[in-house]
Amino acid sequence: AANKKLLFLPGDGIGPEVMRQVRRVIDWMDRKRKITFDVSEGLVGGAAIDAHGVPLSDATLAEALAVDAVMLGAVGGPKWDNPTDYTKRPEAGLLALRKELGLFANLRPAVVFDALVDASTLKPDVIRGLDILIVRELTGGVYFGEPRGITDIGNGERRGVNTQVYTTSEIRRVARVAFELARKRGNKLCSMEKANVMESGLLWRQEVTKLHQEEFQDVELSHMYADNGAMQLLKNPKQFDVIVTDNLFGDILSDEAAMMTGSLGMLPSASLGAPDANGNRKALYEPVHGSAPDIAGRDLANPCATLLSFAMCLRYSFNLDEDAKLIERAIQNVLGGGMRTADIMAPGMARCSTTVMGDSILREL
Amino acid sequence: AANKKLLFLPGDGIGPEVMRQVRRVIDWMDRKRKITFDVSEGLVGGAAIDAHGVPLSDATLAEALAVDAVMLGAVGGPKWDNPTDYTKRPEAGLLALRKELGLFANLRPAVVFDALVDASTLKPDVIRGLDILIVRELTGGVYFGEPRGITDIGNGERRGVNTQVYTTSEIRRVARVAFELARKRGNKLCSMEKANVMESGLLWRQEVTKLHQEEFQDVELSHMYADNGAMQLLKNPKQFDVIVTDNLFGDILSDEAAMMTGSLGMLPSASLGAPDANGNRKALYEPVHGSAPDIAGRDLANPCATLLSFAMCLRYSFNLDEDAKLIERAIQNVLGGGMRTADIMAPGMARCSTTVMGDSILREL
Ligand SMILES: CC(C)[C@H](C(=O)O)[C@@H](O)C(=O)O
Ligand SMILES: CC(C)[C@H](C(=O)O)[C@@H](O)C(=O)O
Numbered sequence: 001a002a003n004k005k006l007l008f009l010p011g012d013g014i015g016p017e018v019m020r021q022v023r024r025v026i027d028w029m030d031r032k033r034k035i036t037f038d039v040s041e042g043l044v045g046g047a048a049i050d051a052h053g054v055p056l057s058d059a060t061l062a063e064a065l066a067v068d069a070v071m072l073g074a075v076g077g078p079k080w081d082n083p084t085d086y087t088k089r090p091e092a093g094l095l096a097l098r099k100e101l102g103l104f105a106n107l108r109p110a111v112v113f114d115a116l117v118d119a120s121t122l123k124p125d126v127i128r129g130l131d132i133l134i135v136r137e138l139t140g141g142v143y144f145g146e147p148r149g150i151t152d153i154g155n156g157e158r159r160g161v162n163t164q165v166y167t168t169s170e171i172r173r174v175a176r177v178a179f180e181l182a183r184k185r186g187n188k189l190c191s192m193e194k195a196n197v198m199e200s201g202l203l204w205r206q207e208v209t210k211l212h213q214e215e216f217q218d219v220e221l222s223h224m225y226a227d228n229g230a231m232q233l234l235k236n237p238k239q240f241d242v243i244v245t246d247n248l249f250g251d252i253l254s255d256e257a258a259m260m261t262g263s264l265g266m267l268p269s270a271s272l273g274a275p276d277a278n279g280n281r282k283a284l285y286e287p288v289h290g291s292a293p294d295i296a297g298r299d300l301a302n303p304c305a306t307l308l309s310f311a312m313c314l315r316y317s318f319n320l321d322e323d324a325k326l327i328e329r330a331i332q333n334v335l336g337g338g339m340r341t342a343d344i345m346a347p348g349m350a351r352c353s354t355t356v357m358g359d360s361i362l363r364e365l
Numbered sequence: 366a367a368n369k370k371l372l373f374l375p376g377d378g379i380g381p382e383v384m385r386q387v388r389r390v391i392d393w394m395d396r397k398r399k400i401t402f403d404v405s406e407g408l409v410g411g412a413a414i415d416a417h418g419v420p421l422s423d424a425t426l427a428e429a430l431a432v433d434a435v436m437l438g439a440v441g442g443p444k445w446d447n448p449t450d451y452t453k454r455p456e457a458g459l460l461a462l463r464k465e466l467g468l469f470a471n472l473r474p475a476v477v478f479d480a481l482v483d484a485s486t487l488k489p490d491v492i493r494g495l496d497i498l499i500v501r502e503l504t505g506g507v508y509f510g511e512p513r514g515i516t517d518i519g520n521g522e523r524r525g526v527n528t529q530v531y532t533t534s535e536i537r538r539v540a541r542v543a544f545e546l547a548r549k550r551g552n553k554l555c556s557m558e559k560a561n562v563m564e565s566g567l568l569w570r571q572e573v574t575k576l577h578q579e580e581f582q583d584v585e586l587s588h589m590y591a592d593n594g595a596m597q598l599l600k601n602p603k604q605f606d607v608i609v610t611d612n613l614f615g616d617i618l619s620d621e622a623a624m625m626t627g628s629l630g631m632l633p634s635a636s637l638g639a640p641d642a643n644g645n646r647k648a649l650y651e652p653v654h655g656s657a658p659d660i661a662g663r664d665l666a667n668p669c670a671t672l673l674s675f676a677m678c679l680r681y682s683f684n685l686d687e688d689a690k691l692i693e694r695a696i697q698n699v700l701g702g703g704m705r706t707a708d709i710m711a712p713g714m715a716r717c718s719t720t721v722m723g724d725s726i727l728r729e730l
Contacts, residue, residue, distance in 0.1 A: 160568030203525030
């Protein structure tokens with residue numbers, strides 16, 4: 001069989017330095033586990049704008065479409081901020097990847113690591129042991145809806161328009177992923193929208209309800225308005241198992257949930273497409289945190305979120321659950337031993353660099 | 366001069382019982398402060414649907430347009446849930462009031478009461494002394510944008526559409542309110558949108574920046590993406606003074622901020638229109654909490670949020686700052702004395718009913 005094909009897109013800011021630690025784990029897998037990846041590397045975001053004038057070149061996109069999975073670092077930074085041309089933003093590269101690869105299901109776990117329970121601004125008993133999964137729709141809604149744009153409407157006035165739009169099949173396919181994941185976990189799904197205000201949310205609620213009736217009656221389904229969801233996440237996050245929501249609400253609510261864990265530098269994500277005839281799906285894996293330009297290039301960043309994203313990659317794209325668990329356990333043990341990058345540093349712990357964190361995880365492996 | 370005219374719309378759930386306590390304060394003002402209000406009462410939400418078949422009758426709307434200010438309890442409840450006709454929902458009554466009265470600026474303070482600092486799920490030092498003000502745009506955006514609706518698109522598929530739309534003048538008028546309020550407080554304004562993804566957000570950012578340049582350079586202005594805003598609120602809420610944002614982000618972020626305070630039953634809100642030639646503006650005041658159907662009619666609800674909304678009414682609609690302060694101080698003293706309705710009950714405190722809370726506040730006054 002051909003080797004497993006990976007495309008590395010380190011991107012901007014701390015992207016390259018955290019991705020370097022994934023390279024080291026890949027070398028370890030090659031040597032010790034006899035699992036070999038063909039790794040190619042490309043540019044995305046600001047780095048691609050600097051090199052090619054666009055945040056995602058056609059060649060890189062073609063490469064992304066050809067590989068088994070994409071590993072992404074992070075995109076964006078002040079250097080490329082505030083361009084008025086929407087196609088020339090670092091973010092446009094990431095959005096194009098999501099759309100062109102059809103990555104409609106974005107899995108964002110919000111997990112509290114025992115060793116980090118005090119890092120949160122929430123009280124320890126509220127979040128200890130928290131393990132929820134947010135499934136965010138990623139290729140639809142107001143992110144891609146047409147018409148969109150800014151137009152002059154006379155008298156010195158302008159109008160800015162975006163369109164929130166969802167169809168039956170867009171809703172069903174992401175809800176299906178969420179129901180299936182719930183079945184493998186706590187068997188509970190909560191769907192969030194603003195059906196009380198938006199027709200697109202009402203359609204969302206109706207279609208999720210219908211799919212539940214048709215195929216997933218064994219899963220416990222509830223619905224919540226997204227504003228109430230933002231409150232309930234804070235009030236009692238452990239009431240949730242899997243949450244499914246649209247692109248924009250998912251952006252906000254998953255960031256809220258991530259920050260609640262206090263472990264932002266620890267959280268991975270997976271973005272998945274539809275399975276093909278052989279059950280293979282396009283996929284992209286990236287840390288939930290951003291490019292953190294303020295600490296970029298200083299060997300300060302926490303590589304764990306990216307390494308855990310690689311663990312998700314092993315699990316979802318290559319069915320290597322055992323190897324995924326090895327990485328996850330190695331990270332837990334290193335944390336348990338007191339190693340901390342700056343973002344999760346706490347009194348009595350040992351502060352370390354990106355590289356030393358990588359060293360420790362490799363030693364543990 | 367004619368008496369001050371108030372319209373009471375108690376609405377559904379706990380609305381009527383918390384509004385009853387405002388009546389008592391109005392009687393006290395009449396007797397002790399020689400300030401008299403003409404109070405009329407009407408139906409809104411589910412109560413209006415039951416009586417008239419619509420969530421806001423033309424007569425009630427006309428009355429709301431004629432008075433100096435509207436005091437609203439809460440709308441909604443399971444009895445009127447899931448109707449497929451959008452014009453027959455309790456929420457439609459509230460949305461119509463906002464739109465027809467032109468209440469574009471929604472002021473939502475997120476304040477932590479010293480006596481309640483332990484009620485939050487956040488750690489006490491993160492939120493002690495918190496006092497931020499969210500200014501939410503209330504008559505535009507995806508709540509009212511056209512086209513909207515659900516259409517059949519063939520093959521058993523449907524499409525749900527809503528439109529996010531803002532114009533220069535809509536953005537400027539709400540930003541102006543926020544800048545002016547910031548001047549009277551900590552002189553800092555943070556504007557939140559998704560300018561990196563949505564053109565309507567880009568326009569928002571450009572227009573807020575322009576207004577700042579033109580008229581409010583003395584106010585410290587910053588911009589934040591709304592997803593980062595959801596995180597920063599949790600990470601370090603005290604970094605904010607005034608936040609201005611659109612209708613939908615404001616819905617989510619103000620609920621997050623409200624729940625963070627742990628004092629949801631304590632938070633008031635004001636919705637204001639544009640000042641007329643005499644400086645008078647249409648206004649509606651309501652608690653941030655909802656209709657809480659689970660405890661309705663049982664004398665359990667916390668009336669403080671509604672009483673504090675009335676204090677805002679005295680301040681913003683009638684320039685009675687002194688009386689507003691009397692009410693605010695009375696509530697603080699009652700809390701300081703250990704009185705607690707069920708929602709804010711804590712060990713060692715005295716649990717009391719809605720009515721007894723009202724008694725105590727009146728005694729204090
Ligand atoms: C960078 C940005 C375009 C992106 C988004 O809004 O989806 C980010 O916030 C995310 O959540 O992945
Ligand atoms: C009841 C509902 C229509 C309303 C809204 O979404 O604006 C509420 O959540 C609010 O925040 O006042």
